[in-house]
Amino acid sequence: MRTTDPARAAVRRLVPLCAITAAVLAGCGGGSSATDDSGAASLLSSSPRGRSPILIEVPGRGKPLQVTQHSVTVYPATSVGSGATPAEQDLLTGGLGKTGLGAALPPGYADAANPTAAELRRNALHGNYRAILDPSAAGGYGRFYGPNISVDGTVTTGEGLIPGVEYLASLDDGGGRKRVVMAVQIPDSFDTAAPCLVLGPSSGSRGVYGAIGTSGEWGLKHGCAVALTDAGKGVGLHDLQNDTVNKVDGTRATRAAAGSLAQFAADVGDAALAAFNAVLPNRFALKHVHSQQNPEKDWGSDTLAAAQYAFFALEDHFAQRGKSMRFDKSNTLVIAGSASNGGAAVLRAAELDRSGIIDGVVASEPVTEIAGASGFGVALGGAPVEGFKTLADYVTYGNLLQPCAALAPDAAMNEVSVFNFMLIAGMNARAQARCAGLAAKGLVSGTTTQEQAADALARLHAYGWTVEHDRMHNAHWGLGNGPILSAMYPVAYGRFSVLDKVCDTSFAAVNGLGDPVAASATAVAQSFATANGTANGTPVTPVYDASPGGPKAWQLARSASTGxxxxxxxxxxxxxxxxxxxxxxxxxxxxxxSTPTLAQSQAVQAGIAEVHVDGDLRGTPTVIVAGRSDALVPVNNNARAYAALNRSREGRKSNLRYVEATNAQHFDTFIPLSGFDNRFVPLHVYFNQAMDMMYAHLRNGAALPPSQVVRTTPRGGTPSLVVPAPALTATNIPPISATPAAGDRIGFTGTTLTVPQ
Structure with missing residues (x-):
């Protein structure tokens, strides 16, 4: 709520505007707009007439973007139920409550092959919530975080249902190619006397509910409206064989029947699609990968667009209750908060926000695309560190070396765990073959597998990974992070069509032998609730089509050059x-x-240049939290580097705080699985604390904490698939300190970020 900076012109322009008179509305009617002295559009209600989009101007866009409103739905649930209908659901838990979200499986569908939009929403909330945090009681769910925890930290016996209304809309460029889904949730507890809005772009490649367990839950509990968005990613699975797509509400339809309601449809003609299917049957196109929009470049502006739409939704909502009210940056507290790619989105939104919509930012484990260490540095324990690479750079580099490095003694993951891929039949031998292939090509040194693995690990250290990550390479490779992200991001950056078949890689469901097969119709029908927007096997995985002998999933692929x-x-x-x-x-x-061609590489490099961060937050209060053990988004390449970059851009005017938690990594949801619960604590508790601190700072003027290392204590115990680690206690997760010890303070020597060991 910046009312003292008249130089910051308003960004928002909304026209025409419509009043919502029904619980569910397919479109907006015509209307009019006016502009006040500040240049911000006034919101005028009108009767719905026909179908007309809302127009929004966003930074960096040559023309306004269109917002099509799909529905306005009341979710009044006051007791836990099946959540099969909107009347049984709430905003946060889909009517399942704390108990239902804590259950390993969501409720079933009345017709598994034809789930309803309400059933898909309910199960998407269940899946996305559990995907972000540790859902086990021993790990802290229901005790340190969860729907039943009050805003002051009290553990209640309630289920944490939050009734309210949800506006569902999509943003596009008028041509139907760009599709950004937004959901604005307005809880019944929203206080018009002290309005607040939380922006929650999704993490990873997740859909519109991807931030429900992080900023979504925090905002709804505090009585804030929440603007969720997939930021151009999301569950847009185009089944090329059957030409079906996900609609915005999650249900499936043919591409022709879905029309403008499609989450995503590949831009291919019928003849080209038929020719593609004849050569590569049963393949899929993915929204994040094949939209040909390079969606990452717009994560910040999409987040700002969601804020602007949220202001409209708030005004419309209260207009229906007879209250003519204005909500904008001058009277509404706005906090942008999310994790991973969502953390990147809120930082980029703040960088773009020259109108002052955002009051504060909280970014957890953000992916920050930094173009090298120019004008800044990072030191750990007094020694300079390596890193400062972009995501595409370190992901494709790690994809080469990780399976070999995981064989190094220092990287040994001895736990009997679902993440220890060396325990899977044949994986150890394939990793040894990768080492041998790398050595033969001069990419690692050594004559024995052990020597080659040790050299691969040392090379990863030089690229930004640290010793804290050594025992994570095994798990990350086993999860397929390297192959999945390497197959996705270069294609997205290069804006390639699915028809381009870049690096002879495609996406399909596979059988136990790694052969592409027709995906289960039921799995495809339920994909909105189960998939995460990547090729993680639900239901598709990367397939290497040039594998000698025929296309194979990455786990079982061969190489022509090595045999x-x-x-x-x-x-x-x-x-x-x-x-x-x-x-x-x-x-x-x-x-x-060459393969790939120079032109293809130039397209990828141009796309990467479009996503570089600026680092200038113009004094916006910001807290970044990250786990020192995060091997997916290594802190040297991301959180540490961004904090240093920001200092080099803003100097002492910077209002950024950096909190680094030891023994915390990227995937809280995997902590309950053996080998992780003994070693790691949840980073989610520090995201919540940072949001609390930001709110207190903006609302009451409380000081933000100094930058610091929070020294956590692992839960310990003996790794086991049967016996979990001892339950998490407050001793394991000490709070962010207002007065950290000198040995825990993160500071600067010039523009070099100094992190204590």
Whole structure:
């Protein structure tokens, strides 16, 4: 709520505007708009007439974007139920409550092959909530966080249902190619005398409810409206074989029947699609990968657009209750908060926000795309650290080396765990083959597998990973993070069509032998609730189509250059070349006839340049929290680097605080699985604390905490698939301190971020 800076012009323009007179509305009617002295659009209600979009101007756009409102639904649930209908649901838990969200499985569908939109929403809330945090009681759910925890931290016996109204809309560029889904949730507890809004772009590639367990829950509990958005990612699975797509409400339809209601449909003609299917049947196109929009470049502006739509939704909502009210930056407290890619989105939104819509930012484990260490540095325990690479750079590099590095003694993950991929039949031998292939091509040194693995691990250290990550490489490779992200991000950055078949990689469901097969119709029908927008196997996975003998899933792919079953080393090399512009083996620049081509690499590099962060938050109060053990988004390449970059841009005017928690990593949801519960504590508790501190700072003037290392204590115990680690206690997760000890303070020497060991 910045009312003292008249130089910051308003960004929002909304026209026409419509009043909502029904619980569910398919479109908006015509109306009019006016502009006040500040340049912000006034919101005028009108009767719904026909179908007309809302127009929003956002930073960096040459023309306004269109917002199509799909529904306004009341979710009044006051007791736990099946959540099968809107009347049985609430905003946060889909009517399931704390108990239902804590259950390993969501409720079933009345017709599993034809789930309703309400059933899909309910189960999407269940899946997205549990995907972000540790849902086990021993890990803290229901005791340190969860729907039943009050805003002051009191553990209640309630189920935490939050009734209210939800506005569902989508944003596009008028051409039907860009599709950003937004859900504005207004709890019944919203206080018009002290209005607040929380912006929650989704983490990862998740759909519109991706931030429900982080900023969504925090905002709703505090009586704030919450603006959720997929930021151009989300569950948009185009089944190319059957030409079906997810609609905005999650249900499936043919591409033709879905029309403008499709979450995403690949831009391919019927003839081209038929030709593609004849060669590569049963394949899928993914929204984040194949939209040809490079959605990451718009994460910040999409987040700001969601804020602008939320102001409209608030005014419309209260107009229906006979209250003519205005909500905007001058009277509404706005906090942008999210995790991972969502953390990146809120930082980028603040960088773009020259109108002062956002009052404060909380970013957990953010992905920050930094173009090298120019003008800043990072030191750990007094020693300079390596890193400062972009996501595409370190992901494709790690994808080459991680399976080999995981064999190093220092990286040994000895726990009997679902994440220890070395325990899976054949994986150890394939990892050894990857080491041998890398050595033969001069990409690692050593004559024995152990020597090659140790060298691979050392090379990862030089690229930004640290010793805290050594025992995570095994797990991350087993999860497929390297192959999945390497198959996704270069294609997204290059704005390639699914028809381009970049690096001979596609996406399909596979059988136990790794062969592409027709996806289960039921799995596809339920994908809105179960998939996370990536190719993580629900229901599709990366397939290496050039694998000798026929297309194979990455786990079982061979390489033509080695003849070995080595996780498709040739494909990994191709993906690496897309990012670097050179042959990873010879170092020779790519050409017009190489694989990949120079033009393809140039397209990828241009896309990466579009997503570089600026680092200038213009004094916006910001708290970044990150886990020191995060091997997916290493702190040297991301959180630490961004804090240093910001200081180099803003100097002492910076209002950023950086909190680094030891023994915390990227995936809280995996902590209950053996090997993780003994070693790691949840980072989620520090996101919640940071949101509390930001709210107190903005609402009451409380000081933000100094930058610091929070030294946590692992739960310990003996790794076991049967016996969990001892239950998490307050001793394991000490709070962010208002007065950290000198040995825990993170500071600066010039523009070098100094982090204590």
């Amino acid at each position: 070995a079953l080595d996780f498709g080393l040739d494909t990994a090399l191709c993906q690496r070349a897309l990012v670097t512009g050179a042959d990873p083996v010879t170092g020779a620049p790519l050409t017009a006839s």
